[in-house]
Amino acid sequence: MIPLSWYMALAVILFCIGVCGFLTRRNVIVMFLSIELMLNGVNLNLVALSHFLDSVRGQAFTLFIITVAAAEAAIGLGIAIALYRSRRSVHVDTINHLQG
Amino acid sequence: MIQTAVATWTVLGHILPELLLIGIGVLLIGCDLFIPRQRQVLPWLMVIGCITALIMVLGARPVTAFGGMFLVDGYAMVFKTICLGAVILTALSSEPFWQVFGARQGEYYSLLLFSLVGMLLMASAGDLMVLYLGLELMALPVYALVGMHKRDQRTSEAAVKYFLMGAFASALLLFGMSFLYGLTGTTEIGRIAELIVSMQLDANPALLAALGLLLAGLCFKVAVAPFHFWTPDVYEGAPTLVTAFMSVGPKAAGFAIFGRVLLYGLPQLQNHWGPILAVLALLTMAVGNITALCQHSLKRMLAYSSIAHAGYALLGLLAGTDEGMAATVAYLVIYLFMNFGAFAVLMLLAAPGQSREALDACKGLASRHPAIAALMLVFLFSLTGIPPTGGFIGKFYLLRAAFIAGYPLTVVGAVLFSAISAFFYLRVVRLMYMSDADDPVTLTCSPAMGAVLCVCLAGTLGLGLFPGFLLNWIVAALAGN
Numbered sequence: 001m002i003p004l005s006w007y008m009a010l011a012v013i014l015f016c017i018g019v020c021g022f023l024t025r026r027n028v029i030v031m032f033l034s035i036e037l038m039l040n041g042v043n044l045n046l047v048a049l050s051h052f053l054d055s056v057r058g059q060a061f062t063l064f065i066i067t068v069a070a071a072e073a074a075i076g077l078g079i080a081i082a083l084y085r086s087r088r089s090v091h092v093d094t095i096n097h098l099q100g
Numbered sequence: 101m102i103q104t105a106v107a108t109w110t111v112l113g114h115i116l117p118e119l120l121l122i123g124i125g126v127l128l129i130g131c132d133l134f135i136p137r138q139r140q141v142l143p144w145l146m147v148i149g150c151i152t153a154l155i156m157v158l159g160a161r162p163v164t165a166f167g168g169m170f171l172v173d174g175y176a177m178v179f180k181t182i183c184l185g186a187v188i189l190t191a192l193s194s195e196p197f198w199q200v201f202g203a204r205q206g207e208y209y210s211l212l213l214f215s216l217v218g219m220l221l222m223a224s225a226g227d228l229m230v231l232y233l234g235l236e237l238m239a240l241p242v243y244a245l246v247g248m249h250k251r252d253q254r255t256s257e258a259a260v261k262y263f264l265m266g267a268f269a270s271a272l273l274l275f276g277m278s279f280l281y282g283l284t285g286t287t288e289i290g291r292i293a294e295l296i297v298s299m300q301l302d303a304n305p306a307l308l309a310a311l312g313l314l315l316a317g318l319c320f321k322v323a324v325a326p327f328h329f330w331t332p333d334v335y336e337g338a339p340t341l342v343t344a345f346m347s348v349g350p351k352a353a354g355f356a357i358f359g360r361v362l363l364y365g366l367p368q369l370q371n372h373w374g375p376i377l378a379v380l381a382l383l384t385m386a387v388g389n390i391t392a393l394c395q396h397s398l399k400r401m402l403a404y405s406s407i408a409h410a411g412y413a414l415l416g417l418l419a420g421t422d423e424g425m426a427a428t429v430a431y432l433v434i435y436l437f438m439n440f441g442a443f444a445v446l447m448l449l450a451a452p453g454q455s456r457e458a459l460d461a462c463k464g465l466a467s468r469h470p471a472i473a474a475l476m477l478v479f480l481f482s483l484t485g486i487p488p489t490g491g492f493i494g495k496f497y498l499l500r501a502a503f504i505a506g507y508p509l510t511v512v513g514a515v516l517f518s519a520i521s522a523f524f525y526l527r528v529v530r531l532m533y534m535s536d537a538d539d540p541v542t543l544t545c546s547p548a549m550g551a552v553l554c555v556c557l558a559g560t561l562g563l564g565l566f567p568g569f570l571l572n573w574i575v576a577a578l579a580g581n
Binding site: 008011015018022028031032035038039041042045046049053055057058060061064065068071072075076078079080082083085086087095097098 | 279286
């Protein structure tokens with residue numbers, strides 16, 4: 001059987017890839033995908049822990065996170081489309097009208 | 101079987117205010133769809149619903165519902181009162197702006213209500229799952245509200261920035277929660293505190309990592325430096341009404357979960373998070389107050405000022421005591437009135453069709469509209485913390501709490517930055533009273549807006565003159581759970 005530490009290491013790696021992607025990429029959609037990657041790292045962590053701790057709370061939590069992530073995706077893509085319509089771009093470097 | 105059914109129905113009684121507000125939210129969309137000619141009743145329906153919910157919240161008996169997931173206690177009650185107050189003020193001040201929202205009025209009010217339900221859940225959360233769900237239910241409608249004017253380039257920019265930062269912060273918070281769950285095997289906040297003691301986890305590196313992630317996520321949500329950089333852009337780009345709402349409601353709810361996680365879930369780690377928060381509070385006050393000095397837009401200046409005020413409110417939290425928390429809550433109540441008041445005056449200045457958000461818009465306001473200028477004067481004095489107003493009392497309690505808890509240097513810093521803040525607040529006063537207007541404008545103040553301004557004035561001055569009532573109420577509520 002695969003030990004818990006492997007699952008957790010994978011979860012941490014996924015989360016860190018997500019953080020790096022969020023901080024380095026400049027496209028709104030890719031940044032959003034990076035956030036999804038981070039959330040999946042969390043989900044993996046919770047499910048693995050739930051299995052090894054023999055408690056269902058982690059799995060219940062994961063289901064809620066997946067549901068909320070779907071709602072978040074709907075709103076995020078809606079906002080990205082609104083941005084694209086007004087700017088013809090979803091690149092972060094062009095989003096610079098607000099500063100001072 | 102029958103007994104189970106009875107138990108299920110009685111438990112719903114504890115979430116009656118939330119259910120009522122969800123019902124009204126759905127009803128508002130329905131009204132908007134089917135009787136579009138009667139749109140002007142929507143804000144009044146919402147205000148009546150919120151006041152009913154407020155009465156229910158104030159009258160609720162302390163209880164632990166849904167197996168510890170939902171707490172109806174004094175702590176939840178005070179925060180729910182602040183959030184309901186913020187939404188009532190927002191709904192009242194939205195009423196004159198119906199033409200701005202046009203056909204999207206029903207959506208606007210129902211999004212506001214759903215966000216309110218999220219805030220109430222956050223205040224009542226006894227479990228990390230409920231806390232997260234409340235947080236998202238609060239945040240998702242606000243993302244949509246910020247991007248409400250789809251034609252305006254600035255609002256979609258603000259919405260995308262807020263959305264990305266908010267989602268990133270939620271992910272950090274969740275990762276911290278998953279560590280807490282892994283260490284203790286439970287997601288119940290009260291149980292986590294017990295298990296940390298019984299399993300002697302307080303020096304566990306994984307727990308400290310979880311604390312770090314939780315702090316980062318929470319600091320994002322209440323806009324504490326160094327996680328504040330989204331705030332000025334989002335506050336400036338969002339419609340002024342939404343900015344006013346965001347700067348009081350979601351911020352108070354953010355402090356509710358901040359306090360719940362740190363004081364109820366991780367009290368054993370106080371020697372770790374106390375000093376961290378002390379440094380962050382100082383940094384926040386420095387960034388907020390110093391950057392506000394060089395702003396030319398009144399709206400952006402108020403955005404930086406709201407960052408600085410998050411720093412002040414942290415002072416009570418970092419003390420880690422009930423008195424400290426009471427000081428933070430008292431400050432949030434006073435902040436609700438004074439900050440919303442200042443934003444209400446800004447709403448009058450930046451009425452639709454004219455973008456008068458610059459500081460120069462205040463020039464000569466006193467000669468044309470002495471009443472509005474006097475109101476702004478009171479709110480700005482209160483934000484600075486000058487004695488007869490509520491802002492002074494609130495800051496005094498906060499500084500006392502932090503001083504008793506043993507952070508004298510932070511207190512000195514807070515006083516210094518407070519003095520710096522006088523410069524930019526009083527600059528507005530100088531422009532209002534001692535400059536001549538460039539272009540004379542007439543402001544129209546509708547009855548609902550007048551009511552908002554009166555309530556804010558009464559709150560700011562009343563709590564400054566008779567502060568004992570507020571503090572006694574909060575201390576009794578926090579102690580009586």
